[in-house]
Amino acid sequence: MVVVLVLASMRFLSPVDFTIWAFQTRLFERASVVDVAYVDLSPQGDTQAEAAASLNRQVLASIRAFKRADAELIAINVPLRRSDSPSLDRDLRAELIGNRDRVLLTQGNHRPEDQDADGKRSDPYFEAGMQVVDNHLPKDFLDLVWSVEPFSKEDGERVPSLWTRLTRVGGPLGTEIGPDYSILIESVPRFDAAQLMSQGAAEARLPGGGKVVIGSPYETRISNQGILPSGLIHILAATTYDQGRGLIVYWNVLLIGIFAALLACVVSRLSSSSRRQAYGILVTAIVIGIFLAGAFGVRAEFSYSIALLAIYGGFRALARYKRRHLLLEPRSRLPNFVALHRDLGGDEIAPNLAIVVAKVARLDSVFTTLSPSEQERYLRQIADRLAIGQNGSTIYYDGGKYFAFALKTAQFEDLEAHLRGLRAIATQSVEVGARLFDVSMTLGVDQDAYRTVSNRLSSAIAAADRAREAYRPVFMITDFQSDKEDWDYSLQTRLEHALSHDRIDIALQPQFDLASGDIVGAEALARWFDEEQGQIPPERFIGQCERVGRLDELTERVLSKTLDSIEAMSANEWAPDVSLNISAIQFADEGIADLIERQIVGRAIDPKGVTIELTETARIENFVLARRTIERIKQLGMKFSIDDFGIQTANLETIYELPFDEIKIDRLFIGNLRQSTKARAITSSLIGLARDSGMVCVAEGIEDNATLELLKELGCERAQGYFLSRPIPPKDLINLLKSRTDGLDGRRYHG
Numbered sequence: 001m002v003v004v005l006v007l008a009s010m011r012f013l014s015p016v017d018f019t020i021w022a023f024q025t026r027l028f029e030r031a032s033v034v035d036v037a038y039v040d041l042s043p044q045g046d047t048q049a050e051a052a053a054s055l056n057r058q059v060l061a062s063i064r065a066f067k068r069a070d071a072e073l074i075a076i077n078v079p080l081r082r083s084d085s086p087s088l089d090r091d092l093r094a095e096l097i098g099n100r101d102r103v104l105l106t107q108g109n110h111r112p113e114d115q116d117a118d119g120k121r122s123d124p125y126f127e128a129g130m131q132v133v134d135n136h137l138p139k140d141f142l143d144l145v146w147s148v149e150p151f152s153k154e155d156g157e158r159v160p161s162l163w164t165r166l167t168r169v170g171g172p173l174g175t176e177i178g179p180d181y182s183i184l185i186e187s188v189p190r191f192d193a194a195q196l197m198s199q200g201a202a203e204a205r206l207p208g209g210g211k212v213v214i215g216s217p218y219e220t221r222i223s224n225q226g227i228l229p230s231g232l233i234h235i236l237a238a239t240t241y242d243q244g245r246g247l248i249v250y251w252n253v254l255l256i257g258i259f260a261a262l263l264a265c266v267v268s269r270l271s272s273s274s275r276r277q278a279y280g281i282l283v284t285a286i287v288i289g290i291f292l293a294g295a296f297g298v299r300a301e302f303s304y305s306i307a308l309l310a311i312y313g314g315f316r317a318l319a320r321y322k323r324r325h326l327l328l329e330p331r332s333r334l335p336n337f338v339a340l341h342r343d344l345g346g347d348e349i350a351p352n353l354a355i356v357v358a359k360v361a362r363l364d365s366v367f368t369t370l371s372p373s374e375q376e377r378y379l380r381q382i383a384d385r386l387a388i389g390q391n392g393s394t395i396y397y398d399g400g401k402y403f404a405f406a407l408k409t410a411q412f413e414d415l416e417a418h419l420r421g422l423r424a425i426a427t428q429s430v431e432v433g434a435r436l437f438d439v440s441m442t443l444g445v446d447q448d449a450y451r452t453v454s455n456r457l458s459s460a461i462a463a464a465d466r467a468r469e470a471y472r473p474v475f476m477i478t479d480f481q482s483d484k485e486d487w488d489y490s491l492q493t494r495l496e497h498a499l500s501h502d503r504i505d506i507a508l509q510p511q512f513d514l515a516s517g518d519i520v521g522a523e524a525l526a527r528w529f530d531e532e533q534g535q536i537p538p539e540r541f542i543g544q545c546e547r548v549g550r551l552d553e554l555t556e557r558v559l560s561k562t563l564d565s566i567e568a569m570s571a572n573e574w575a576p577d578v579s580l581n582i583s584a585i586q587f588a589d590e591g592i593a594d595l596i597e598r599q600i601v602g603r604a605i606d607p608k609g610v611t612i613e614l615t616e617t618a619r620i621e622n623f624v625l626a627r628r629t630i631e632r633i634k635q636l637g638m639k640f641s642i643d644d645f646g647i648q649t650a651n652l653e654t655i656y657e658l659p660f661d662e663i664k665i666d667r668l669f670i671g672n673l674r675q676s677t678k679a680r681a682i683t684s685s686l687i688g689l690a691r692d693s694g695m696v697c698v699a700e701g702i703e704d705n706a707t708l709e710l711l712k713e714l715g716c717e718r719a720q721g722y723f724l725s726r727p728i729p730p731k732d733l734i735n736l737l738k739s740r741t742d743g744l745d746g747r748r749y750h751g
Helices: 002-009 014-027 048-068 086-098 162-166 193-203 231-242 251-267 272-295 303-326 337-344 363-367 372-386 415-426 453-466 477-481 489-500 538-547 551-571 591-600 623-634 652-657 677-692 705-714 730-741
Strands: 036-040 073-076 103-107 131-134 151-154 157-160 190-192 211-214 219-222 226-229 353-360 402-408 430-432 435-437 441-446 474-476 504-513 519-530 534-536 577-583 610-615 639-645 662-665 696-700 718-720
Touching: 014 272, 014 303, 036 048, 036 193, 036 231, 048 073, 048 086, 048 193, 048 211, 073 162, 086 103, 131 151, 131 157, 131 162, 157 162, 162 211, 162 231, 190 193, 211 231, 219 231, 226 231, 251 272, 251 303, 272 303, 337 402, 337 453, 353 372, 353 415, 353 453, 372 402, 372 415, 372 430, 402 453, 415 441, 415 474, 441 453, 441 477, 453 474, 453 477, 489 519, 489 538, 489 551, 504 551, 504 577, 504 730, 519 538, 519 551, 519 718, 519 730, 534 538, 538 551, 551 577, 551 591, 551 610, 551 730, 577 639, 591 623, 623 639, 623 652, 639 652, 662 677, 677 696, 677 705
Parallel strands: 036 190, 036 211, 073 103, 073 211, 103 131, 441 474, 519 577, 577 610, 610 639, 639 662, 662 696, 696 718
Antiparallel strands: 151 157, 219 226, 353 402, 353 441, 430 435, 504 519, 504 718, 519 534
């Protein structure tokens, strides 16, 4: 509505109305009885004085002819000028004064170039003592006249318009009208002044009480009837008024009516079909209105009502498109997470709702065996199961592996127990196309009453990722809250500031060759020193980065600084291998490969000296995609290491499925080598596995010399730990390498 009002204030849509009126004019053309005659003037002469004399003779002859024909009114719609014939001018002046009751003069602009005072009205010699009316016609940008005003103002006084004197009433009127151009111009009686001069009054026959306009030679465009003298418009306007036509219905009247009708449709809560019928009736009403207005000679401004309907229809179409496409996940036809944000208010706080996210594992593998229609049925069955007992809750699907819904916490005495039961139902086998498919699912829940729905959805996704099918299938966000450091939301704000202002740095922990004692590598570790809390442990802020969706940004910054340090060491002709940690969750697509390629291209380093340590390998759901991504990165020359091998699910399956070049034995076994025979046996087996598989074996967490010596005995190739060196800044590693090159004892370094 506001847009339409702005357009109306600018008259921006007037051309639409002009087009409609021209269409109506052509559609309803008709002959009509016209009581006013028109006299065409055709003055001749090579000079202005000669032309004035010719015009005055024709005007004088026309007045005399129509006086004899008993004309009720003779309007001279042309400015009179004094000629080079004083006697002619005196005769014309005498005829004017003698018939002042029936003869009137006009004033106004007859053509664009006549803007001076003399061009607007007759010479005072002729005008003195005469009736004077206005003949101004407002024109649009195409020089067409669509409305005529009943009067103009001059020196604060009203001057009646010519057309008002041509009506049967013949007096001042107060109503603006629209001339009815459907009246054929051939209906107007026409005379030629030159013929009247030669033939006399015998040819000037008028109906009793007829009126005459002695016309201007200047021309005006009339819709659908070409270029004609402007006096004819005044005649058509008078005829329109006499026939009770020409009413102007302004845009605001129609607009208010259409707006009220649309508002009624919206607030009445009609069904979709009833609402569409109502919209159809409105459109039909406007079309019928256009035809009826043309038929009855009403000049109605429909354009802004049409614009309102078009804008409203556009918004409705956009909303419908969003519902069908932008707010629905195309494969399942379920509402997506954008719809969840809209329905629950992404930036609002919903204290009585728990946000639940269901993560379905190995969906990609299932989808490879299903057609698109079967995939929809599979997803729909899971959604239907999640909706059991939820009292009509909407199930949302993000198009990947996550479903989400909201629960009113007050409905459940034990929410976790309810969700465990719901999961037991949802993970029953799904039958699609006469085949049964297993369903693996974990649930993440956020009940925090003081954060926005958007933040809580991200937290619930992170909770679903942390949940484990075997021993913790439902992960409640309160489990996060029990660890204050994990869920320090002020820390999240500071972390985002640190990322935006490049406050995340790296430290390098040297790796030593156990046979030679040389530094052969280093592990790049992210470091963040916060002004308020000091040094923040990586395990604390890396998890936060993942939860706020900025893990890729952190990885790119750490990788960039790592490559910078490699370039600095290469400049001093040192080339130790440098590794950095990347979470396996980032290998869910090939975006991580694009990130690494962007950073490595153009650098003066050998990519063979860069090792990617893959962490949290338990979160790899699609080994085929992960392997493809790893092999793409390895084509650059980089190597891959499996971090924390031997614990959780960094297991033999992962080693078998993915092309690793290195195994890092977790500190759980290394720290217990001296006192545990099991730890020694496991470590020895892992070292043998690496050797037999052609991989390098690295032990981490060396805290004392006895452990170091045991690793040498077991045949481990490389080691790192605080006993050998703490993580140190890149420049200190360069100094350490320099000291060893110079023959100094650099075996032990505590940063």
